[in-house]
Amino acid sequence: MxxxxxxxxxxxxxxxxxxxxxxxxxxxxxxxxxxxxxxxxxxxxxxxxxxxxxxxxxxxxxxxxxxxxxxxxxxxxxxxxxxxxxFERPVKITLEGRVFSGLGEGAYYIGLPGYYNQLKERLGFEPFLGTLNVRLSSSASIEGRLLLERVADIVIEGFKDEKRSYGGAKCVKAVFNDVDECAILFIERTHHDASVIEVVSPYKLRERYGLKDGDKVRLSVNLQPAFFFNNLLGTGNV
Amino acid sequence: MxxxxxxxxxxxxxxxxxxxxxxxxxxxxxxxxxxxxxxxxxxxxxxxxxxxxxxxxxxxxxxxxxxxxxxxxxxxxxxxxxxxxxFERPVKITLEGRVFSGLGEGAYYIGLPGYYNQLKERLGFEPFLGTLNVRLSSSASIEGRLLLERVADIVIEGFKDEKRSYGGAKCVKAVFNDVDECAILFIERTHHDASVIEVVSPYKLRERYGLKDGDKVRLSVNLQPAFFFNNLLGTGNV
DNA sequence: ATTACTATTTCCCGAGTAA
DNA sequence: TTTACTCGGGAAATAGTAA
Structure with missing residues (x-):
């Protein structure tokens, strides 16, 4: 051996x-x-x-x-x-994809105080009331997404009100187009498949970058390697 | 290669x-x-x-x-x-030997303000006015001594007065008989050979331990490995 | 350009054993 | 007990080459 x-x-x-x-x-x-x-x-x-x-x-x-x-x-x-x-160098994971329009529910959910306050506190910025939907354009990006989802360390807890219950989510902090602080949101029970991510940002990214549907964007995440390996190993699925 | x-x-x-x-x-x-x-x-x-x-x-x-x-x-x-x-574990070097009586010059030299003040400041204790002479009793200890001399990091500078000049020395902090803080002194131009070390301590060690000539004592030094390898390598003589 | 097969050579391991 | 030799078998490396 x-x-x-x-x-x-x-x-x-x-x-x-x-x-x-x-x-x-x-x-x-x-x-x-x-x-x-x-x-x-x-x-x-x-x-x-x-x-x-x-x-x-x-x-x-x-x-x-x-x-x-x-x-x-x-x-x-x-x-x-x-x-x-x-093992000590940060591991940089880059996702690339194209902007597309969702149903606009992102804005609604983020605006709910049950989510908003957690996001604000745990992300360290005041999130814009909306998410940017990105469809990942390469299998490498999709793999990266799956990996990030397992490694995402910021937990947003679900909650209930009189009418219904709201599911939890996880995030990782990322960098949008190599410049802006943002976070990638992994929603627990989403209707999106693994080729889609939702981006939360302090800015209205569509406006700030003049983005139209189909425009290319890039998200990068720097993981501390110790953290990376701790989360990755022992899952039987590196 | x-x-x-x-x-x-x-x-x-x-x-x-x-x-x-x-x-x-x-x-x-x-x-x-x-x-x-x-x-x-x-x-x-x-x-x-x-x-x-x-x-x-x-x-x-x-x-x-x-x-x-x-x-x-x-x-x-x-x-x-x-x-x-x-490479990250501290390297412990132990010297063993027997006490013997020198000429008593240790007390004289340490008492000189030109040495005393440097020792006090750089060792972090007030040295007793005298050194304990130890003749190392194994080749392993003698080798350890040679190694420590190269790695000793506390520098005592020489000086001059009207009458004569006084040579420099180097020290490492050590532990005496597994208990007391002390330092091993490496005098630049000593008449001792490599099988002898001189120990500086805040205490009169002979009294504190009831030592007579011929009694066994042990000195140990813990070296930070990074430090150890930096000092050791590139000298062509590991 | 690739990858990777077969044949040949070279190298390495360990059994047996001497000192 | 040690260390370390010789030697036979087998593994591993490369050359040549097919696909």
């Missing part, structure tokens, strides 16, 4: 024993157990690592002391830096 | 292209260039990665789209976590 091969495994195992700061006493058979190879292979790999300049070996009688060289440490640091780059 | 083999390299390369969040378009020949194998090998490795469940491939005409599966992402996260454990 696992993709790491003998040599890398040995370097990592040695580093876990702080072999960068001091010599570490080892036997080839315990090394073999750790990295899941035979004793013979562990011995050979250690010799190779020494020849290639990743470790030094000092043999005193029957005991062997190993430590990482600078090259060995740098190898691991380089790998660590690459992975850090992957 | 480098220890990573084809498969791991491919996973990392894909992750660098954010293939955990979306499908990434690739060709086997550019993949081959990236991971430094032949095109044939890149093709085979990609097929194997798919069979083993690390990636999914989607082939559309002549184009191939690849993305990491959850298993693939977890593989990388696991590796990242191991390396993080290595």
């Amino acid at each position: 696992g993709l790491l091969r003998g040599k890398e495994s040995i370097l990592i195992f040695l580093a876990e024993g702080a072999a960068f700061a001091r010599e570490v006493k080892i036997t080839t058979s315990m090394l073999a157990k750790q990295v899941e190879v035979s004793q013979q292979t562990a011995s050979r790999l250690l010799i190779q690592l020494e020849r290639e300049g990743y470790v030094t070996r000092r043999i005193v009688g029957k005991e062997t002391y190993v430590r990482l060289t600078e090259k060995g440490v740098n190898e691991l640091i380089g790998l660590y830096a690459r992975l850090k780059g992957i | 480098g220890l990573l083999r084809g498969k791991e390299s491919i996973l990392i390369f894909l992750a660098e292209g954010a293939a955990f969040a979306r499908e990434v378009k690739i060709t086997t020949s550019m993949l081959a260039k990236q991971v430094e194998v032949s095109q044939q090998t890149a093709s085979r490795l990609l097929i194997q990665l798919e069979r083993e469940g690390y990636v999914t491939r989607r082939i559309v005409g002549k184009e191939t789209y690849v993305r990491l599966t959850e298993k693939g992402v977890n593989e990388l996260i696991g590796l990242y976590a191991r390396l993080k454990g290595i």
Whole structure:
């Protein structure tokens, strides 16, 4: 199991024993157990690592002391830096699509105090009374939408009044056309399919950008990677 | 160069292209260039990665789209976590040795205002007027000492008066016998060899611990790893 | 241009075993 | 016990090439 091969495994195992700061006493058979190879292979790999300049070996009688060289440490640091780059860099997800006209219910729902007050508080801006409907124009955008829906972290709770009950929703903050703060709204029981998003903004976006039906718009979301992976993993569906 | 083999390299390369969040378009020949194998090998490795469940491939005409599966992402996260454990954990260096009597100059030098004031300010305690001499009793401790000397970050500057000039020194904060705050002093031009350290403390340690010549003592230093590696690397002498 | 098959070579693993 | 050699089998890499 696992993709790491003998040599890398040995370097990592040695580093876990702080072999960068001091010599570490080892036997080839315990090394073999750790990295899941035979004793013979562990011995050979250690010799190779020494020849290639990743470790030094000092043999005193029957005991062997190993430590990482600078090259060995740098190898691991380089790998660590690459992975850090992957997992600590914000993940930018971009959705592209075209504006279309809905039934105008967005304005009605957002205007309800039960929604409006939550939106205002949790989005950090006063939402314009209406949503911009966008039909996503690529499968990449649709996939991105599905991913964002699972990762959306701003929860708008449903509520009831005398007449009926109103469902909940989730949002993520996004950037509209690379400039304006906005949020993408994921409504729990919507009649829209996965190719549609609704955008909430402090502005009347149609006016601000002179948008007509069919015009292209772009939404981008920056996710903190730790957050991203926490929400993504363990769902069986990366 | 480098220890990573084809498969791991491919996973990392894909992750660098954010293939955990979306499908990434690739060709086997550019993949081959990236991971430094032949095109044939890149093709085979990609097929194997798919069979083993690390990636999914989607082939559309002549184009191939690849993305990491959850298993693939977890593989990388696991590796990242191991390396993080290595490089973010404090590095503890312990020196052990036996007390011996010096010439008593320690008290004289520390009492000089030119040293005393710097020590007090930079160590954060009022040093007792004297140093405890410790002869290190193992080669591991001596090695640790050499390492600490290179990494010591508290600088005590030399100075002059009418009669003579006084050399500089470096210190690291340490813990004496697992309890008391102290510092290990590395004097620039000392007559001691590398098996000896001098300990500065707010207390008269001989009294506080009832120490006689020959008694064993232990000094430990916790180094922040980032700091540790910054100071250690690039010196050609890990 | 692609991908990926087959054939060949090269490399690596581990059993057996010496020291 | 150790370490580490030889050696045979098998895996992995590349060349050649088809599609």
